[in-house]
Amino acid sequence: MPRGDTMLENRPKPTPVSAANTGGAMVRMQDVAKDFSVRGKETRALQPINLTVNRREFVSLVGPSGCGKSTALNLVAGLLTPTSGQVFYDGQLVQGLNERVGYITQKDTLLPWRTAADNIAVPLELRCRNESRKVIRERVAEMIELVGLRGFDKHYPGELSGGMRKRVALARTLIYEPETLLMDEPFGALDAQLKLLMHDQLQRLTQQRKMTVMFVTHDLAEAIALSDRVVVFSARPGRIRAEREIPLDRPRDVFKVRFADTFSRLHEELWNELKDEVVKGTDV
Amino acid sequence: MASVSINSPVAQSGVRNDEPGALGRAMLTTRGLIISRILFLAAVLLTWEFASGRIISKFWLSTPSAIMQTLWKWLHDGSLWVHLEATLTEMSLGYVIGCVAGVFIGLVLGFLPTVYRVVVPFLGGLYCLPKIALAPLFVILLGIDLGSKVALVAISVFFLILYATLDGIHDIDRDLVQALRIMGATRREIAMKVLIPGCLRWVFTGMRIAVRYAFTAAILGEVIASNRGVGYLIEAFSGQYNSTGVFAAMLVLVACSLTASELLTRWESSATHSKAGV
Numbered sequence: 001m002p003r004g005d006t007m008l009e010n011r012p013k014p015t016p017v018s019a020a021n022t023g024g025a026m027v028r029m030q031d032v033a034k035d036f037s038v039r040g041k042e043t044r045a046l047q048p049i050n051l052t053v054n055r056r057e058f059v060s061l062v063g064p065s066g067c068g069k070s071t072a073l074n075l076v077a078g079l080l081t082p083t084s085g086q087v088f089y090d091g092q093l094v095q096g097l098n099e100r101v102g103y104i105t106q107k108d109t110l111l112p113w114r115t116a117a118d119n120i121a122v123p124l125e126l127r128c129r130n131e132s133r134k135v136i137r138e139r140v141a142e143m144i145e146l147v148g149l150r151g152f153d154k155h156y157p158g159e160l161s162g163g164m165r166k167r168v169a170l171a172r173t174l175i176y177e178p179e180t181l182l183m184d185e186p187f188g189a190l191d192a193q194l195k196l197l198m199h200d201q202l203q204r205l206t207q208q209r210k211m212t213v214m215f216v217t218h219d220l221a222e223a224i225a226l227s228d229r230v231v232v233f234s235a236r237p238g239r240i241r242a243e244r245e246i247p248l249d250r251p252r253d254v255f256k257v258r259f260a261d262t263f264s265r266l267h268e269e270l271w272n273e274l275k276d277e278v279v280k281g282t283d284v
Numbered sequence: 285m286a287s288v289s290i291n292s293p294v295a296q297s298g299v300r301n302d303e304p305g306a307l308g309r310a311m312l313t314t315r316g317l318i319i320s321r322i323l324f325l326a327a328v329l330l331t332w333e334f335a336s337g338r339i340i341s342k343f344w345l346s347t348p349s350a351i352m353q354t355l356w357k358w359l360h361d362g363s364l365w366v367h368l369e370a371t372l373t374e375m376s377l378g379y380v381i382g383c384v385a386g387v388f389i390g391l392v393l394g395f396l397p398t399v400y401r402v403v404v405p406f407l408g409g410l411y412c413l414p415k416i417a418l419a420p421l422f423v424i425l426l427g428i429d430l431g432s433k434v435a436l437v438a439i440s441v442f443f444l445i446l447y448a449t450l451d452g453i454h455d456i457d458r459d460l461v462q463a464l465r466i467m468g469a470t471r472r473e474i475a476m477k478v479l480i481p482g483c484l485r486w487v488f489t490g491m492r493i494a495v496r497y498a499f500t501a502a503i504l505g506e507v508i509a510s511n512r513g514v515g516y517l518i519e520a521f522s523g524q525y526n527s528t529g530v531f532a533a534m535l536v537l538v539a540c541s542l543t544a545s546e547l548l549t550r551w552e553s554s555a556t557h558s559k560a561g562v
């Protein structure tokens with residue numbers, strides 16, 4: 001089974017910068033649906049959805065598991081092609097891999113033969129960035145500090161816990177500061193306190209670097225605390241059930257924001273949307 | 285894979301315990317283990333020495349003392365060297381040629397999946413062929429000297445390493461490749477950072493196993509047709525019903541094979557990150 005054929009395809013040319021007619025839209029999914037065929041049987045993972053993420057916006061996708069959240073991110077990253085509809089990135093149709101996004105996948109993709117530090121260094125070693133060794137070492141040390149992994153830089157992925165590996169993956173993506181971040185349940189495996197620390201860092205970084213973020217989570221409070229907008233997906237096959245702007249001021253104090261009245265009101269409102277879907281989702 | 289044990293929590297916490305076999309951890313300390321092994325060996329040798337000539341004729345079984353004497357004599361008068369040198373030369377030349385060709389062709393086929401798909405049934409056919417069946421052909425083509433044995437060793441090693449390399453490449457998680465491609469890695473960078481390091485472990489495992497195959501091929505080649513080498517010694521002594529000589533030559537083989545295997549294990553653990561856990 002030569003799986004190699006897709007491994008070494010020539011990578012697509014980087015998409016040229018911004019067509020003016022898209023306004024503020026960084027990601028635009030237009031009537032995008034996705035079917036998977038499993039053993040000859042077509043199943044729909046995503047019903048036609050329309051979703052726009054503006055430049056510098058932080059958008060969270062929540063919904064019961066299996067509703068197509070990861071599929072949506074894969075479509076934006078160009079890892080999947082839509083069955084119908086189109087995905088635009090910065091005004092350009094996404095065809096082939098979208099190299100302008102940094103993608104922290106739900107699945108672990110660290111190189112098992114490299115230490116945490118060497119994994120984080122990978123993007124900077126690539127020719128398109130081509131940093132000097134000294135710069136790489138300094139930036140890696142900074143990132144390790146940032147994700148709270150000091151002392152674990154010489155550990156191999158096999159010697160780290162799930163939460164630690166996620167943080168290494170996070171550092172590996174943040175280190176090259178892609179203009180858009182796709183994050184698929186990045187903090188699912190972290191304990192509550194660490195999660196809050198990571199929220200704080202993530203907010204600071206994305207604000208500072210003016211990043212656009214699509215963030216998948218099953219933690220509604222996390223979604224509200226971090227986002228400018230929360231999108232609730234219905235149970236499988238996913239469609240967008242509700243969208244809600246989060247009118248909380250920036251910068252937010254991620255530790256205190258959940259005690260604000262607005263926060264609990266939003267939480268209740270969104271939870272009402274979500275809970276029916278979760279019930280539906282779980283009896284499948 | 286021996287290197288895996290390095291990852292065990294036991295090894296990390298510094299408590300050395302040899303082989304925690306299926307029935308639980310070994311109960312011996314390292315020193316106790318060495319002593320037990322020496323005692324075991326002594327018991328076997330003594331039983332052999334005693335049984336020989338009493339229960340079974342010395343003619344068939346020889347005795348450990350006679351074997352040691354013979355070995356000592358070979359080492360002393362230097363008659364062993366010409367044979368050992370011949371075997372080691374055949375084996376190491378063939379081994380290196382087989383490994384280099386195997387890794388090279390393996391990588392090429394791994395990178396060119398279409399070519400791989402075309403040639404795979406033919407490779408499979410050759411792989412299944414017992415290489416020893418080629419020995420007479422090599423003798424005809426290359427004579428009874430070095431060449432035919434080197435060819436036999438090389439071809440045996442080649443297929444083993446080829447398949448180890450291909451398995452290694454096919455075992456690599458496609459998602460790793462995609463992750464790097466999203467970061468902007470070129471074909472070359474994917475090869476250097478994912479495909480080659482990813483299959484290294486498999487190649488080393490293949491190379492360790494191949495040492496034994498190389499020896500077997502060299503010895504068989506000599507047994508079939510030759511005028512020197514350890515295999516020739518075995519063949520010649522058994523022709524003379526000299527069991528002592530056969531055993532002594534076999535002992536030389538065991539020593540060589542163990543040494544080579546051990547050297548390779550050391551090289552492997554220093555060359556790869558033995559802690560990577562894969």
Ligand SMILES: Nc1ncnc2c1ncn2[C@@H]1O[C@H](COP(=O)(O)OP(=O)(O)O)[C@@H](O)[C@H]1O
Pocket residue numbers: 036037038044045064065066067068069070071072236
């Ligand atoms: N590669 C695939 N092949 C077949 N079915 C898939 C594949 N990826 C996802 N699916 C199906 O699509 C649906 C949505 O999956 P996913 O996007 O992973 O959901 P989520 O991330 O919201 O939990 C699920 O029912 C899943 O079984």
Ligand SMILES: [Mg+2]
Pocket residue numbers: 066069070071106184
């Ligand atoms: Mg998912």
